[in-house]
Amino acid sequence: KEWKHITIATEGAFPPWNATKPDGSLDGYEIDLYKDLCKRMNVECTMVTQAWDGIIPALTAGKFDAIMAGMSATAKREKIISFSESYGTTGQTFAVARGSDLEKMPHFGEVFSLETELPQAEKAIEDIKPLLKGKIIGVQTASIASVFLDKYLKGTAEIREYKSTEQHDLDLLAGRVDVIMASMGYLSTAAAKEGNSDMVVAGPRFQRGILGRGSSVGLRKEDTDLRDMFNKAIAEAKADGTIKKLSDKWFGFDVTPH
Amino acid sequence: MSHASFWELMNFGPDGWGWSMMRAAGVTVMVALAGFILGGFIGSFGAWAKIAGNRPVRIAADAYTTILRGIPDLLVIFLFYFGGSLALSAIYRAFGGEGFVDFPGFAAGAMAIGLTSGAQHTEVFRGAYYAIHDGELEAAKAAGMTRMMMLRRIIMPLLLRHALPGLGNIWQVVLKESALVSVTGLIELARQAQIGAGSTRQPFYFFMAAALLFLMITFVSNRVFRFSEAHFSRGVRGAR
Amino acid sequence: MSIRNLHKNFGDVEVLKGIDIDVAEGQVVSILGSSGSGKSTLLRCVNFLESPTMGEITIAGETVRTRPGKNGDLEAADIGQLNRLRSNVGMVFQSFNLWSHKTVLENVMEAPVYVQKRPVAECHDEACAYLEKVGIYDKRFSYPSRLSGGQQQRAAIARSLAMHPKVMLFDEPTSALDPELVGEVLRVMRALADEGRTMLVVTHEMGFAREVSNRVIFLEQGWIEEDGAPETVFGASRSARFRQFIAAQPH
Amino acid sequence: MSIRNLHKNFGDVEVLKGIDIDVAEGQVVSILGSSGSGKSTLLRCVNFLESPTMGEITIAGETVRTRPGKNGDLEAADIGQLNRLRSNVGMVFQSFNLWSHKTVLENVMEAPVYVQKRPVAECHDEACAYLEKVGIYDKRFSYPSRLSGGQQQRAAIARSLAMHPKVMLFDEPTSALDPELVGEVLRVMRALADEGRTMLVVTHEMGFAREVSNRVIFLEQGWIEEDGAPETVFGASRSARFRQFIAAQPH
Amino acid sequence: MDFPFMYEALMRLLPGIPMTLQLAFIASAFGVFFALAAALMQLSGNVVLRSIADFYVFCIRGTPLLIQIFLIYYGMGQFDFIRHSFMWPILREPYWCAIFALMFNTGAYGSQIVRGGLLSVPRGQVEAARSCGMSQVLIYRRIILPLAIRQALPAYGNEVILLLKATSLASIITLMEITGLAAKMISETYRVVEVFLVAGSLYLLINFILSRGVAVLEKRLMRHTAAERPSSRVAARGAA
Ligand SMILES: Nc1ncnc2c1ncn2[C@@H]1O[C@H](COP(=O)(O)OP(=O)(O)OP(=O)(O)O)[C@@H](O)[C@H]1O
Ligand SMILES: Nc1ncnc2c1ncn2[C@@H]1O[C@H](COP(=O)(O)OP(=O)(O)OP(=O)(O)O)[C@@H](O)[C@H]1O
Ligand SMILES: [Mg+2]
């Protein structure tokens, strides 16, 4: 099959990856990126929005051809769809209320890979466990952070699942939960938001391994040719620094996966 | 609470979300209206089947209302949206086509709402029919009216009198059920509020704005229903 | 018009136990009987508002075709035929049954305009004439819920007259009326009788039975206990029960 | 019991135009009048089911305290008083108004048990006795919708008797009854009269007016046109209208 | 169809049933009182009471439950004075917030049903009670409520079913009832149709039992109507 025109879906409500402007147009890291990738692949692209809930079923049902919605490539998702190479990873970390004793969680600012540095990462987890004992942790349902919590902190703390990330922010500020866990990219921008000044990023950052390869383009399994096209384009964009440039613009730090 | 004010966010200028929210409210009304009308047709047929149908027809109608009132509406919408596309694609391929056929979100939503509200319409119409005074039907029969004529001249007006409050309730439900249609990618009011909430991280203002718009729609529709109720209740001496 | 071997059960209770009546055209039949003896049920069976358990009804020479219904009672086999016959049969209910969403005038015009499809103007004039005749012309724009009992009854009478039915069934048409109106209504009915219309009248007015009708039927516990010309019946009834019944009259 | 200067308007229409009646204890008053003359409205005003526009009602020596209501009509100022008085006033409605969710027996026992709080066993026996008296004892477990017109009327009469009211208001209590039952019910009423109970009876039965009541009132267009002992009124009425009214009787 | 998977889904969703039932039954048990109170206030002559009830019903019926739950749960958490009040230990819990929201909701919808039932009581029967000297309270207890309940029962049964389905929204405030568990499973497996079919069947089963219960009750209470007798409605069928 020859790809002349592809439709890409995004959520449109997950800044800085993707967001909607008041006039309804889209904006964000992935919006800039897909234009660049499509130019490299030499195809015409349209971007549509789709609620997160139905985004994977809609892809398999043929509503569109690709997903770029800050979606991490995880083993579970890969059972259903396939993913391109990653175009961004920020790692997962914690946020707490300003002034709480959890603010001083050890290993702040350190990044652990659950693939290559597993022993160090597990040690770090052991270090923060006593602090989290009996606390309530908020996390988005079925996000990679929730997979992490299920594996390492279940039993230590109570885990509460939210439908969307801004909801656990609210409960953190209201004092219903003590800690939240989400991606660094998300939390750093959320904490910077006016009104969220009582929220601070804390503790170590984790990535890879069960946290997946980072955000990637989701595709139907049978469209291997399309995946190859995306992989090629992403590799080019990494190589010539486009990804770094765009991530500096949107995140304020480099999210280029290595 | 956060610091950008409500009106700053919801204004109608280029940086305001006013127009987007209004447009979404329009979509909500359109989907709800299409679903409600479809449901009305299904409901009249269902009520007829339950009241006057023979045994198999009645059982079918009973099964329809039991199932559709019993399962969450979201499931129906999902089945239409995803199932509909798959089915259409399968048909399309069977005729030699290639790739996917889309089942538009609006149609899926309206049909799903129509199908679920049809079950409620059925019950409302049936209840209203039984509220009609036996004697008034007998008088019509004794005058030799045919079924159709009785339906048009006596049953319908009396039925609407009893059914209107119930229909008002269904309309309210349908209006808000349209919020579920967002899974089909349709940007109606609730989805627009979520998008806005996510994009600006100001969930409150957006949900407040959505609530206010819903209330405005309700206000207008209440007027319409009250007016029609007054019209169809002529001849009733006010109870107490 | 004729009724043959009419039976009607309500559950276990047999309310009508085999009624046979032949009514010649133009005959006015009074049906007397104590309360609960099945008079209303008999009239209601005639135009199949109540499904008879057994029996045969013939109206204007045509026998209503029936078939056994679900619960053992008969039901009309041919709805078209039934509707045609019904539109030739006027009925005044014991409980009036006016259409509550229509004004008095609309109630009276409904069947002539929509069932018989006669010109509206003609129906309107005629309806007004009938309302005038029963004395509620000034209430023609009122809804039934605003009428006194007697006014409702008169509206119901006007409604049935407006159809020019060949056969008329009256269920206690003067129960809610004062003596003056009773006289008035009975005069109207006598006029109809003179026009040759067939009538079955359930009544407690001995005066009517005696003077207007040319046949009296006395119903007792689902049987016809007495049947004959008023002079014979009132004069020298064979039935002891009937003599007791009329002897009880308070005047 | 007395009624003073009673007015009642329905919108613009003045239905009662100043009614004054004094009824001595034990008096039986027949109210005659043509259909729509305001008889039912008069009875309904007596126990404030309809709010009078103006006037004063006294029952058993106690005047109902009133105050102006929202729409200009009077309303009772003291609900407790009104309820007490009402429980001394029995009413039989023109349209019966039986409680449809209760059997006949339950209908009759309701007020004695729940309003007057008398022992249930006593109420039950008495209710059965009254039902026997009006001849529907065998229907005591039926719901009203299963009764013939006359049976419903008799149930309504039994219901009002069961309260032992001091004053009784009857709105055409025999309209749906056959002559035999009319005789029966009138006998019951005569017995009540003999017990010294005060009664206001709207009726079209001249027999009753003449023989049972000791006072006859003729209502015409919202006015009292004639008021006096039956002999006087029927014998030599001053009112031409009334003479015409009774002359119309068909027997 | 993948039956092993559906069995797995069933096993994972079953633990959600107690939560679903608790939410529905506690909320409807309290909601009845709201409904009755609001209906009586609306029918009372008092302008203040009526306006309060009207406003309550208008706001609740006019906005989606989703938005109400959201505003109650996240909205109340926004204000310091609530967070420092004695209510906070209760409002802090998503469970009670969900019950409050569902209760307000069913109270508003229920009030319309109750009101319709109250208005359907024939005027004459109330007058008969008045003329016996019954006090207003006694009239309500002995005549109006029994008749109104009979009239409103089918619609109220319907409302309980709707409420049961509405509990599915409690998942947005972290409660793991049937839908919450289903959503979790879907976002792990992305097999929407299968999981929802299982969830739907569970709701259907619960609602089926519920509606049979209501039907049995209705039959018992409706002994007094003529409709049960064979003839009249069968005859009506001929014409409807
Ligand atoms: N739907 C019903 N179910 C059971 N029994 C009924 C039903 N309708 C009437 N009956 C019974 O059938 C008998 C005859 O009723 P019907 O109404 O024909 O009497 P009627 O002769 O018209 O009396 P009335 O002069 O009092 O009106 C009565 O005993 C009544 O209780
Ligand atoms: N709710 C109402 N609104 C307007 N007019 C009414 C209302 N109720 C009664 N009327 C009118 O008041 C007049 C008197 O009615 P009422 O019922 O007292 O008559 P009545 O003397 O009892 O007659 P009948 O013997 O026919 O029962 C009638 O003309 C009637 O149309
Ligand atoms: Mg009868």
Ligand SMILES: [Mg+2]
């Ligand atoms: Mg009257």
